[in-house]
Amino acid sequence: MKKFILVLSAISLLFISCTKTPDYPTDKVRIAIPDDVTTFNPMFSFTISEGVVSELLYLPLVKHEWNNTTKAIEPVNYLASSWKWVNEKSLEVVLKKNIYWSDGKPVTLDDVIFSLVVYSDPESKSKFYGYFTNYITDENEKIVSEKSFQVQNDSTLLITFNEHGSPNLLDIDFPIIPKHFFGELNIADLENSEKNLQPVTNGPYKIKSWVRNSSLLLEPVENHFLITDKNTPDIEFVVVSDYQARILKLSNGEIDIIQDIIPEDVEEINNSNLAYTDEVKGRDYDYIGWNNIDPEAFENGKSLPNKLFGSAKVREALSTAINRELILKDYLKGKGTLSNGPVTPTVFENYKPVTDLFNPEKAIEILKAEGWTDSDNDGILDRDGTKFEFDLTIVTGSKRKKYAAEIVKSNLEKIGVKANIKNIEYNNFIDNLMSHKIDAWVGGWYIPLPVELRVYWYSDFREAPMNFAGYQNAVTDSLLNDLANYPYVSPPKEKLEGLQEQIFSQHPVTFLYWVDQVFGINKRVKNIDVNPLGAIHSCWEWRID
Numbered sequence: 001m002k003k004f005i006l007v008l009s010a011i012s013l014l015f016i017s018c019t020k021t022p023d024y025p026t027d028k029v030r031i032a033i034p035d036d037v038t039t040f041n042p043m044f045s046f047t048i049s050e051g052v053v054s055e056l057l058y059l060p061l062v063k064h065e066w067n068n069t070t071k072a073i074e075p076v077n078y079l080a081s082s083w084k085w086v087n088e089k090s091l092e093v094v095l096k097k098n099i100y101w102s103d104g105k106p107v108t109l110d111d112v113i114f115s116l117v118v119y120s121d122p123e124s125k126s127k128f129y130g131y132f133t134n135y136i137t138d139e140n141e142k143i144v145s146e147k148s149f150q151v152q153n154d155s156t157l158l159i160t161f162n163e164h165g166s167p168n169l170l171d172i173d174f175p176i177i178p179k180h181f182f183g184e185l186n187i188a189d190l191e192n193s194e195k196n197l198q199p200v201t202n203g204p205y206k207i208k209s210w211v212r213n214s215s216l217l218l219e220p221v222e223n224h225f226l227i228t229d230k231n232t233p234d235i236e237f238v239v240v241s242d243y244q245a246r247i248l249k250l251s252n253g254e255i256d257i258i259q260d261i262i263p264e265d266v267e268e269i270n271n272s273n274l275a276y277t278d279e280v281k282g283r284d285y286d287y288i289g290w291n292n293i294d295p296e297a298f299e300n301g302k303s304l305p306n307k308l309f310g311s312a313k314v315r316e317a318l319s320t321a322i323n324r325e326l327i328l329k330d331y332l333k334g335k336g337t338l339s340n341g342p343v344t345p346t347v348f349e350n351y352k353p354v355t356d357l358f359n360p361e362k363a364i365e366i367l368k369a370e371g372w373t374d375s376d377n378d379g380i381l382d383r384d385g386t387k388f389e390f391d392l393t394i395v396t397g398s399k400r401k402k403y404a405a406e407i408v409k410s411n412l413e414k415i416g417v418k419a420n421i422k423n424i425e426y427n428n429f430i431d432n433l434m435s436h437k438i439d440a441w442v443g444g445w446y447i448p449l450p451v452e453l454r455v456y457w458y459s460d461f462r463e464a465p466m467n468f469a470g471y472q473n474a475v476t477d478s479l480l481n482d483l484a485n486y487p488y489v490s491p492p493k494e495k496l497e498g499l500q501e502q503i504f505s506q507h508p509v510t511f512l513y514w515v516d517q518v519f520g521i522n523k524r525v526k527n528i529d530v531n532p533l534g535a536i537h538s539c540w541e542w543r544i545d
Helices: 002-018 048-057 109-120 243-251 263-270 295-299 312-321 324-330 360-369 399-413 426-434 474-483 493-506
Strands: 028-033 062-067 072-077 080-087 090-095 149-151 156-160 205-211 215-220 234-239 257-259 275-290 336-338 389-395 418-424 440-446 509-522
Touching (some): 109 156, 243 263, 275 312, 312 360, 324 336
Parallel strands (some): 389 440
Antiparallel strands (some): 062 072, 080 090, 090 156, 257 509
């Protein structure tokens, strides 16, 4: 098998080296994505590809971008022409004039208010739900519009935040959607509306064509304030499900940008005449998810411990049994670092990963103390008639997570725990995670900057829609509440460190490793800024050489 792979690699390298420079279309940059988008509505854009696309179609009032000079996140005005703090709890925002939706109607303050209120409504099932704790909200965390917003004139909006919050400009960094287009729908019907696939947009790009499961072509919006050059290229997202096919298409010039390149392909790409690699560190981590709560009880409105994973000690045993370093070394080839929890290593000046966690003997001792023994000598631990056996779910087509799942399965088998690997399509995976129906899974998070942890780890699921593990802990809640008292644009590092240690000690999931996100980029594409926010952003600034 290894010999076969080496032969393929040699053939591929020879192909790259000998291939003549192909004829390129000079008007578009082509980006490979593994799966097609399922929505254009930013409130339901859960995948990275959907997020990238929606950011080109919908703009916020203010967006936080990476400053390469200061090495920090800083606000940049987009739909807002200006803003000022009237006092610590009141923000005045002035909307740019002559900004239009793609159907010709003007962008108004009604759109701004509508978007923020809808995002904060639990019935909308928006991915942004839970981010509005600084606003004046009702008992369901929905913004109370009449108390929060005062329209001063056609372009000026006064926002009043709650007296206990610590508001900042991140509170208005949300994409604005059109009220006249979505406002007629019931909130609960938004998620499955066909309008999500027929967008009315305000961004610098609009949809030129879309062939489902094939390609999505975006073109610059004429006279948009961000489009300042007639040479601004079209952006085409091309669906290429197979990883090796993406590599081949980058190598022969059919594709200009791909991401998530595995380490073993980096050298080959950098030795080619057409492309190079660049990478982002500390934004993306993988983990093994354990459902802390019982799925059936949750479906019936109750929160009871999961019969397998409800105990923090049991979860510690499972984490201790998994050889994280083996996966990092063998698959990632060192392109990453072990994870101590959900706070990105870039926050800490001297990040020191926990390297001595792997200890199968200790894992067996912990499980025995928790009552898990092999009473019938069949090789699988049991307790009170329950076998320690479960499905370990992975998304179909994810090579890295499949590799991790195989290692985890093997590691757990050695301590008497049986994991059956189960493949599932992405959309079903997300639906089942949000309803807490999956017992165990291999997952990953792309961490937002600035750091925001409440929506992932807070006990109240209404405030934490991304708490797929169902983790509930009073100490963690207290630390998260404390953190909310500080402007989280520059969170206190000692507070984040304390929270990190607390979460890691409870093992709500098994934190595996931070993955260096490696991009492959065709050399003809210029002005790409690869920074901690990624590579595919500000596409209107790109040029084709």
